[in-house]
Amino acid sequence: MSPIRVLIADDHRLFRQGLRHVCQAAGGIEVVGEAEDGWEAVRLAQQLKPDVILMDIQMPGQDGVEATRLITANDPPVRVIILTMYRQDQYVFEAIKAGARGYLLKDIDERELVEAIRAVHRGDALINPGLAARLLEEFRRLSRGETTGETERLTDGEMQVLRLVAQGADNKTVAERLALSERTVSNRLSEIYRKLHVNSRTQAALVALRRGWVTLEENQNHNGHEGHKG
Helix, strand or coil, rough: CCEEEEEEEECCCCHHHHHHHHHHHHHCCCEEEECCHHHHHHHHHHHHCCCCEEEECCHHHHHHHHHHHHHHHCCCCEEEEEEECCCCCCHHHHHHHHHEEEEEEECCHHHHHHHHHHHHHHCEEEEEEHHHHHHHHHHHCCCCCCCCCHCCCCHHHHHHHHHHHHHCHHHHHHHHHHCHHHHHHHHHHHHHHHHHHCCCHHHHHHHHHHHHCEEEEEEEHHHHHHCCCC
């Protein structure tokens, strides 16, 4: 299996060196480049075609949120993990809207970082647990009174896929549970993104939550059952 190609974007050289060391020591992860600011991150993303980008928020020139917006717009397969010291809700909301697949704080340990890179590369979405509840509540608060008329109606099959995705299932798991091929799941996800006007699993899951198609209780129950397997 080919290594996961990672681009590191952070304006602190020592921190970049630390991330490089963690990635190289993990095995199966290759650091293909480093960027000191948002503009360089956008340029290197286009040039190097990494699988995952570890992106800081506050950088000179252009910040990580805007860089993420440009990168995900130009090359959707690239998955961005925001890795920052900032817990403020506004940064989380803007990063997710920009297309980030993960938002993690710099105080995570090495094992958690490696697992996050691998999970996002598989297609999962990750939010720091301490921020997730506030993120979901804020999106629900902002969208109260919103009607379903502004998006196209999902088919029953697309709704089945969306509910499982909102519960945290990856494409392989969705395919197994619905007796579909992974290609079919991927195609349905593309249609879901188009109809809901989103560009990531996280955003699609948030839409499902705020529209009441999936509840937080269902998510918690699902995650609880998953945690007791094996």
